[in-house]
Amino acid sequence: ALAIINELRSRTAMKDMGPFALDVLYARAKAKMWSKVEQLKAHPDLRISDFGTRRRHSFLWQRWCVEALKEGIGKSFSGTSNVLLAMDTDLEALGTLAGTRDVAAAAAAAMRRRAAALALAAAGRPVVRVFYQVAGTPIFTIGGGHLIDQAIRDCGGANVFADTGIPAPQVDVEAVLARRPDAIVAATSRAERPEWLDAWRKWPQIPAVGRGNLFVVDADRLNRAGPRFVDGMAELCEAIDTARGRQGVSSR
Numbered sequence: 001a002l003a004i005i006n007e008l009r010s011r012t013a014m015k016d017m018g019p020f021a022l023d024v025l026y027a028r029a030k031a032k033m034w035s036k037v038e039q040l041k042a043h044p045d046l047r048i049s050d051f052g053t054r055r056r057h058s059f060l061w062q063r064w065c066v067e068a069l070k071e072g073i074g075k076s077f078s079g080t081s082n083v084l085l086a087m088d089t090d091l092e093a094l095g096t097l098a099g100t101r102d103v104a105a106a107a108a109a110a111m112r113r114r115a116a117a118l119a120l121a122a123a124g125r126p127v128v129r130v131f132y133q134v135a136g137t138p139i140f141t142i143g144g145g146h147l148i149d150q151a152i153r154d155c156g157g158a159n160v161f162a163d164t165g166i167p168a169p170q171v172d173v174e175a176v177l178a179r180r181p182d183a184i185v186a187a188t189s190r191a192e193r194p195e196w197l198d199a200w201r202k203w204p205q206i207p208a209v210g211r212g213n214l215f216v217v218d219a220d221r222l223n224r225a226g227p228r229f230v231d232g233m234a235e236l237c238e239a240i241d242t243a244r245g246r247q248g249v250s251s252r
Contacts, residue, residue, distance in 0.1 A: 189219055218231075
């Protein structure tokens with residue numbers, strides 16, 4: 001889970017920055033990145049590949065850099081080791097460059113079919129408001145635009161912190177109380193139940209607590225953008241569907 005740890009570290013370092021300071025920070029970072037892309041254009045014989053998932057600043061920043069390289073240096077950009085980014089940006093997944101193209105293509109197609117089936121199964125069902133928690137002290141969650149936010153929506157849920165504009169925002173108890181989630185989903189390694197999940201029982205006024213909708217999913221699957229993500233998505237959909245049934249509304 002090194003990718004999510006690094007993203008949380010980045011967000012902690014920037015937690016005291018206001019919206020304008022963040023805008024300036026990312027504007028400077030984009031300008032610096034693009035200047036490097038322009039330097040690479042002068043060397044068309046070079047082949048550049050992205051292996052930045054494990055030590056990235058954030059999922060969204062990695063995506064921006066990958067898209068910038070694709071636009072900026074074209075065919076000189078070989079692709080990315082991030083399978084989902086490769087799929088979304090129509091790039092070569094680097095696993096296919098080792099003589100296993102057919103196997104990789106079949107696996108990617110199977111992953112897309114399974115994800116589509118999960119989304120279809122949830123389509124049209126009552127929406128469940130979800131608080132997805134990735135850390136207890138301090139409390140971190142997932143914002144809008146994140147891949148996990150998309151998975152929540154595909155499972156028929158609504159991320160209660162989707163409007164923050166930050167991929168991994170730090171929040172407090174008062175903010176969670178105000179958002180009144182129908183389900184609280186804790187993401188931990190190997191789906192081991194953390195103490196900080198049951199700590200929410202102190203606030204039975206939260207619909208998720210009052211209905212017993214405190215769930216655990218495997219962070220090793222969901223918090224890493226890789227082939228196992230769909231397995232994690234299935235866990236997430238199951239939790240959301242269980243919460244939907246406890247709302248007094250049939251899930252079918």
